[in-house]
Amino acid sequence: MDESTFRKEVADWMAARLSGRFACLKHRGGPGDEEAWPALRKEWEQEMAAGGWVGLGWPQAHGGRDLPLALQLAFHEEYVRAGGPGRIGHIGETLLAPTLIALGTPELQRRFLPGIREGREYWAQGYSEPGAGSDLAAITTRCWQDEDGNWRLQGQKVWTSLAHESDWIFVLARSTPGSAGREGLSFLLVPLDQPGIEIHPIRQMTGEAEFNSVFFDGAVTDADCIVGKPGEGWKVAMALLGFERGVSTLGQQMHFSHELQLLIDAARANGAARDPVIRQRIADAWIGLRGLRDNGLRMLEEDTGSTTVRPEALIYKYAWSNWHRALGELAMDVIGVAGDVRAGEDAGSDALRRLQQVFFFSRADTIYAGTNEIQLNIIAERGLGMPRG
């Protein structure tokens, strides 16, 4: 299909559907705003599924459309351009589903992929623990099999986004008693709505809570709800993380671009745009965004299939998270003293609220999914071959 025809198709569909009762979702539900309209956003997921916009890159055999990269990219760009809301189904669609397709049994694929593709079942991620943040291999959540083969879990996971809105969670847990590090872990799929699980919100600096602690106290799941063999959980977990840097990074950049435009509008409105130092910093933000964009394109395109280190992929998380954090600081310097006051929920405060969210919530960007410090270690060791420790 021709790209511009496809773009128009997406744009038309978005214009027609992201209206009426869905209109309030425009530009909502991104990081820092995930608590916005969760029930309605699930309905939106089903609307999208019905429109054929979920699983664009999945193989057709699994119900996907197997679209080429350029069209997937075009979809994400048009989606964000139209103000499409944060995707409450993204953990299932972009992380778990590709993992199941790559490493799951046909039974697991048949059981779980349709619920994801149809926007009916939502997933949470159970990796981090209070004692295992940067050092993921230190996890202590245990799992074992009952006589009937069903899996049981005991332990605590933290920083699980949207657990309270999800139906399932995938969990990395220690199945070999006495094992340590990356050995002896298993990757389980666990239903959240059961007596053995409690979900407690973690209140963050904004006062809101889009992360949770999930407590497992003898929680149970079926014997076959495991991806890979028992003890192979680390490999599966890492494969899943590998899908994190996908086409959606360029969708993320459209969000960033939108935020930068809000900042520019604010600066023009309040006169900060005349300040020579603010001007330098806005130019730098734009330059940085070009860097993310071209780095992202290079990541998607160059040397695919090559097994050598991909420098542009190694640096990407560090680059975007620090860019975003700096954008938040710039936004607050543009806003000035008025930024002391929390922007309201009224429509007139939309831009201000969004920019404040960027400022506060981007503090998490340089911490989750590998802190700055971990990223630099990885870049030095894998990218430059420098010694460990």
Add this chain to the structure above:
Amino acid sequence: MDESTFRKEVADWMAARLSGRFACLKHRGGPGDEEAWPALRKEWEQEMAAGGWVGLGWPQAHGGRDLPLALQLAFHEEYVRAGGPGRIGHIGETLLAPTLIALGTPELQRRFLPGIREGREYWAQGYSEPGAGSDLAAITTRCWQDEDGNWRLQGQKVWTSLAHESDWIFVLARSTPGSAGREGLSFLLVPLDQPGIEIHPIRQMTGEAEFNSVFFDGAVTDADCIVGKPGEGWKVAMALLGFERGVSTLGQQMHFSHELQLLIDAARANGAARDPVIRQRIADAWIGLRGLRDNGLRMLEEDTGSTTVRPEALIYKYAWSNWHRALGELAMDVIGVAGDVRAGEDAGSDALRRLQQVFFFSRADTIYAGTNEIQLNIIAERGLGMPRG
């Protein structure tokens, strides 16, 4: 004595003496410019000695004037304000002499202090080695005693400023065969003009060479030319370094202040002073200099006699060296493309030459006498009690 009277005395003396054949020394001979007029600067040292300006803080018993801190400070400020040249005798006067006064025998004091005080004998410092830069305890230069008790030396020292202009060198060398680290070192005083010593200039990035390598090949010195006992050299060497942060730091700041003024004059002359971003950076340079100044005053004054960690002393080297390096960058951004061209020795190029020296030579500031990295380790470990390694 009243401080302002004293200041006037210094200023008058400088105005009278830093003229005629000495006039060409004004503002010359600082770091990056140490090759300027060495012979004449030695005559200047003798002129100063005759004027009673050497050993201001030494005890009177050792030929000093035992002036209070405030007056020593006033002297250094007036000296620099008048354009007093870089002190070719400063290693002897401010490092070795206090060490001899504190830890040397009466014989050593009688033998060496007069030559320093009278501007007749010049000293170089022999600490660093090719394999022992940041890690000073790794030195391998050996020393041993002949049957007659005289000391012999074998090895190589590097980064010795002004060795080719000096008469003596103090050397930290390993006297206990097989020892390692801080143990088994001795602190020797060695005449430079002898067959067992060769001095080779180290050409630096500016093309000039104010550092040297000093090669010891069976070099000899008298049996009693040792400070402390054999094996106690580390303690003596560290005591000497402790004198590095003395009153003269505030004299250094006067140099910095002069450099900043040259930069401001250049910016006003070429229009860079109208550039809003340059203005911010010049203001920052001024602010940083206030930081050095008040930190230096606090270092000299507060809690003297206390044995607790002095945070302001711990941070000082890191703070001034990075400030100075940034000043050099700012200077070149002020000068613009004209900075590509080496400033000549003519009087009209004085300011430009000085600013270019700051830019290039300040690259060494963050490396010698403890690199940035070593400074931060020390601050974290001694200042904040964080764990080693």
Add this chain to the structure above:
Amino acid sequence: MSSLALNDEQRALRETVADFLAGHGNARKEADSDAGLWRSIAELGWAAVQVPEEFGGLGLGAVELALLMEEMGRSLARTPFFATVVLAQGALLHAAGEAARQRCLPALAEGTRSATLILGPGLDARAGSLTLHARRDGEGWRLEGESAQVLDGSSAELAYVAARVEGGDGVALFEVPADAAGLQRTALEVWDLTRPQAHWRFAGVSLDAAARLDVPGSAAAGLARAQALAMLQLAAEQVGGAAQCLALTTAYTAERVQFGRAVASFQAVKHRCAEMMVRIETARSVVRGVAARVAAASLDDAALAAEAAAARVLATEAYRYCAQEAIQLHGGVGFTWEYDPQMHFKRAQWASQWLGTPRLLREALAAQLLDAA
């Protein structure tokens, strides 16, 4: 050369304040505990520290006040101290006439009343930025206009208000009771809960003649001096906050284990903490130095403005950096509500926007350095 060394009394004061605030911090408590803390502070005499003895004060100076502010910053205390002592007293001391000082200062020194100061947005004292206008009204005055963000605006009992006098008569300083007729106060929902604010609307507030406190013609210069001194004290508070960020971080990383080692043993973490210390101690040295020179009365107005700006820029950058790094080095918990780094982060952000941003302060310094004839 004025001495930067603290004397024994000053060291003792610092200890007392630190001990007291460590036991009485209220940043995480409900607002109804605030009045008790302020009462205790007043009883300890700290509200009187910079007020001359003739007005019922202790007659100490900028150095002692800065020590107090540094400890306030460390503890994130939520009290009317900054607004009442630093801002309101400062305006009275430097911009009010003798009779007005005599009348107004004792109650503020005793801490029996809390007060605030209204200048232009972000406490900008320049005449052109003032948003309130005063018009003669018989013997008295009538105030109109609004101030979008008044510090402690819901709790202060009195406000000292700079207004432009209609008819080209310059700037005047008024005392306005918070319950004056025609004054509408609306509490604002702010990010930094330790620094409450309210919107004030002056819909024709009538004041009698005695409410004007300044000697006509002198208010602008007096307010500029008060503003510079407030900048110095805010810098002291920022240094305290930054130092606490570092203390929290070294303590947390010493306990937290990752990859089998204390996080504090990683060189990158150590270097970051060392960098925090460099910035904190540099800012502290300048705050201490400027306070000593203020106490020694050795600064003219231009030098005071420049030196206070230097202190503010260093303290602002130090606090922002330390709060950022405290969050970063606490890892996941750093941006949770239960840990303190986020509170300092919000305070650091607040403090970066009031009493002159680094950008504006640098430009003002550049004008002094570069534009002189």
Add this chain to the structure above:
Amino acid sequence: MSSLALNDEQRALRETVADFLAGHGNARKEADSDAGLWRSIAELGWAAVQVPEEFGGLGLGAVELALLMEEMGRSLARTPFFATVVLAQGALLHAAGEAARQRCLPALAEGTRSATLILGPGLDARAGSLTLHARRDGEGWRLEGESAQVLDGSSAELAYVAARVEGGDGVALFEVPADAAGLQRTALEVWDLTRPQAHWRFAGVSLDAAARLDVPGSAAAGLARAQALAMLQLAAEQVGGAAQCLALTTAYTAERVQFGRAVASFQAVKHRCAEMMVRIETARSVVRGVAARVAAASLDDAALAAEAAAARVLATEAYRYCAQEAIQLHGGVGFTWEYDPQMHFKRAQWASQWLGTPRLLREALAAQLLDAA
């Protein structure tokens, strides 16, 4: 979406250039070796890379030229390549008329002649910054003025010279032989020995009518476009230099032992090198992206100016940072003459001042982003 991927021919070109320059680097050799290197480069056809086939070139584009420039930057090669190919050819390609291109380009593509370009200081193409003036002189022209710093000014055989035409006729582009009567060239002693410069004084240089190369009215826009493309290529060279700084540093620190460990094993050193890599790869991505879009002809003049500015700012900051850190992490030897980091440091400084400083480039971008109606 233009592809950033290199094709097989481009990858092969990069390898060839890198191999050749690794064996023929001349930065540490005497200047009399330079002519040989330039001859070899010409024989390999690299001077012809961006010249259309109709003018005797290879008809390749910005992507291939950027690959060459990146390798030139890595090796610090001292050749007329930048001045002749990037600057002089660029001006001809974009600001000269068809006949002039036909006449001048083949010799430059063959590399039989070396050339340079004269615009305003630092290669500023804006009409207001030009320092040379052209006056009609019978059928021909007379050039007056001076250019304080001409790249390769002592060795170039030809100069392409932008001058303001007296009488309000705008900007014109002239070809001037370096041995023209009335032209005085004075070699300058420069810090970066790989980028020689000379002062040129035009004391009434007479040219015949054919020496004017532009189609009147079109030179200013053409030179602006040539300048933007030169910025892109200079950015590519900077990326190469920065990458070499990092390579030198990781190699040196892997060998150097302090405190009983390889310096490269210290986390602070690793993080600094990682930060260098982040900056290098970001700049490289943008250089690659802009070059691809230039090759695909998908940028209008405004977009080209903006994108080239982005590449230049990223590459300039990356190179300065990497050169600084290379010196720092080499320790004492880093600022000695015998080690390469100081050479990169000087080149990085040179490159930060020509073809627009980061400060000016950001302001130009801000004007596009913020000042549009």
